[in-house]
Amino acid sequence: MKKLDDIQKLIWERSAQVELPSPPDKEAVWMRLSQHMDISDMDKDINQDQQRLAPPAQRFLSKFKPRITYAVALGLALIFALPIAYDSLTTETFMTQTTDFRTLELPDGSTIRLNAGSQIKYKKDFNTDHRSLAMTGEAYFNVQNGNTPFVIQTNQGQVTVLGTSFNVRSREDGFEVGVNEGIVKVSNDSKSVILHKGQMIKVDSKFDEKNLQNISYTNYPDWMHEKLVCEQTPLSEVCEEIERTFGISFEFANPSFSDITVTGVIDAKDLNTVLSTISLLTQHEFKFNGDTCTIF
Amino acid sequence: MAEQEQILLQGIKNSDKTAFNQLFFDFHDTLFRFVAYRVQDGDLAEDITQETFLRVWRNRESIQPEKSFFSLIARISTNLCYDHFRHMEVRHRHEDLLPEFGKSHFDDPEAVNQATMLQEEIQRVVNDKLPDKCRNIFILSRIEGKSNPEIAELLGLSVRTVENQIYRALKVLKKNLKNYL
Numbered sequence: 374m375k376k377l378d379d380i381q382k383l384i385w386e387r388s389a390q391v392e393l394p395s396p397p398d399k400e401a402v403w404m405r406l407s408q409h410m411d412i413s414d415m416d417k418d419i420n421q422d423q424q425r426l427a428p429p430a431q432r433f434l435s436k437f438k439p440r441i442t443y444a445v446a447l448g449l450a451l452i453f454a455l456p457i458a459y460d461s462l463t464t465e466t467f468m469t470q471t472t473d474f475r476t477l478e479l480p481d482g483s484t485i486r487l488n489a490g491s492q493i494k495y496k497k498d499f500n501t502d503h504r505s506l507a508m509t510g511e512a513y514f515n516v517q518n519g520n521t522p523f524v525i526q527t528n529q530g531q532v533t534v535l536g537t538s539f540n541v542r543s544r545e546d547g548f549e550v551g552v553n554e555g556i557v558k559v560s561n562d563s564k565s566v567i568l569h570k571g572q573m574i575k576v577d578s579k580f581d582e583k584n585l586q587n588i589s590y591t592n593y594p595d596w597m598h599e600k601l602v603c604e605q606t607p608l609s610e611v612c613e614e615i616e617r618t619f620g621i622s623f624e625f626a627n628p629s630f631s632d633i634t635v636t637g638v639i640d641a642k643d644l645n646t647v648l649s650t651i652s653l654l655t656q657h658e659f660k661f662n663g664d665t666c667t668i669f
Numbered sequence: 670m671a672e673q674e675q676i677l678l679q680g681i682k683n684s685d686k687t688a689f690n691q692l693f694f695d696f697h698d699t700l701f702r703f704v705a706y707r708v709q710d711g712d713l714a715e716d717i718t719q720e721t722f723l724r725v726w727r728n729r730e731s732i733q734p735e736k737s738f739f740s741l742i743a744r745i746s747t748n749l750c751y752d753h754f755r756h757m758e759v760r761h762r763h764e765d766l767l768p769e770f771g772k773s774h775f776d777d778p779e780a781v782n783q784a785t786m787l788q789e790e791i792q793r794v795v796n797d798k799l800p801d802k803c804r805n806i807f808i809l810s811r812i813e814g815k816s817n818p819e820i821a822e823l824l825g826l827s828v829r830t831v832e833n834q835i836y837r838a839l840k841v842l843k844k845n846l847k848n849y850l
Binding site: 377383385397406 | 686689690693694697698701702705706710711714715718719722723726727784787788791792795807811812814839840842843846
């Protein structure tokens with residue numbers, strides 16, 4: 374090194390005394406980056422396909438110009454007919470009726486345990502260049518690590534993951550996601566929130582990072598452990614879950630009963646235990662008539 | 670190490686995501702600090718760092734594995750910083766007119782102020798006056814605390830070049846900092 378004078382030495386020392394913000398968590402950055410990479414690869418494939426298709430199409434037009442009207446008519450007919458045929462040929466659907474549980478394995482080795490009254494749909498090319506599926510109802514996912522993100526579409530938004538275990542409960546007014554292992558991204562049209570192990574969030578009109586909760590009980594999700602966990606849950610909602618699980622229906626002798634809230638962990642192995650626990654918690658009587666249970 | 674880097678770069682060129690992940694983990698923090706030094710904003714530095722890696726992936730086919738990876742990401746991020754500054758130019762022109770607030774005053778406000786002011790001026794001259802190559806070397810040396818041989822290997826240069834560039838940086842700094850010394 375050449376000789377430095379005093380001023381240069383001072384500059385040399387001072388220049389290292391900078392306070393810089395500390396770098397963000399690399400794992401989280403990588404997860405975001407990895408998704409962007411997949412999206413950009415997907416866009417690129419689509420563009421290449423279009424480029425490959427474009428020149429022959431032009432040649433086709435110049436050769437067969439007189440017949441172009443037929444081509445257009447045929448094309449239009451195909452456009453309307455294809456999606457229906459295409460959909461039924463390329464889509465796998467699994468569903469559970471009430472009282473029914475089911476475990477299924479996806480082509481990438483991930484497993485899904487479907488709660489009663491739920492449905493999963495995915496394209497047959499799942500795990501080739503995408504891993505996305507649509508669901509309604511409730512399911513517990515154990516996702517294998519893979520090259521493409523695992524995306525779950527619900528009616529109200531989507532959940533994106535790389536490899537992890539978590540529960541998605543999709544109901545009419547919104548959906549709920551809780552994470553047992555790994556990191557999961559939950560998003561709807563306007564927002565997205567990252568969930569870590571042990572966190573859950575409800576996605577409805579009030580979807581916000583502030584509403585992140587810690588999972589407060591060890592046996593999450595409740596239905597996987599034949600439990601029903603209620604925290605200030607309206608009786609109407611509790612009854613809906615029981616209807617789904619045991620295939621019965623409830624009637625309230627007084628409509629105001631539906632607003633009674635229930636708090637506690639209910640053993641859900643058999644119907645009698647559930648009903649007697651709820652009877653105890655709500656201080657109301659149950660009476661059975663066939664498959665209908667009336668609450669007095 | 671340079672050899673391993675070359676193998677990883679060849680992997681990225683062949684769309685190997687694991688190789689990319691490896692280089693990402695090796696270089697993320699250094700690039701982040703490099704960008705943060707330039708833009709002086711943590712959130713913005715985070716965005717530019719991520720975008721830099723994304724651009725490498727998008728253009729992976731044109732990667733030259735024998736060339737230094739850090740030089741590549743330094744160049745991409747520097748261009749992204751320029752884009753950003755061009756965007757913000759108007760705002761910055763106004764901000765420069767405002768007096769600086771929020772500086773802490775310790776026991777000897779005079780001395781503390783002079784020290785921070787000198788440091789900030791150094792940062793300004795490094796960012797505005799040094800040529801890209803010279804600046805990359807200077808930041809790696811002063812902020813990342815790397816030795817000259819380490820920098821030489823990282824950038825695929827001779828140790829002699831690194832020494833010369835650091836000396837050159839100090840000369841430019843001294844010239845530009847006359848009023849602060």
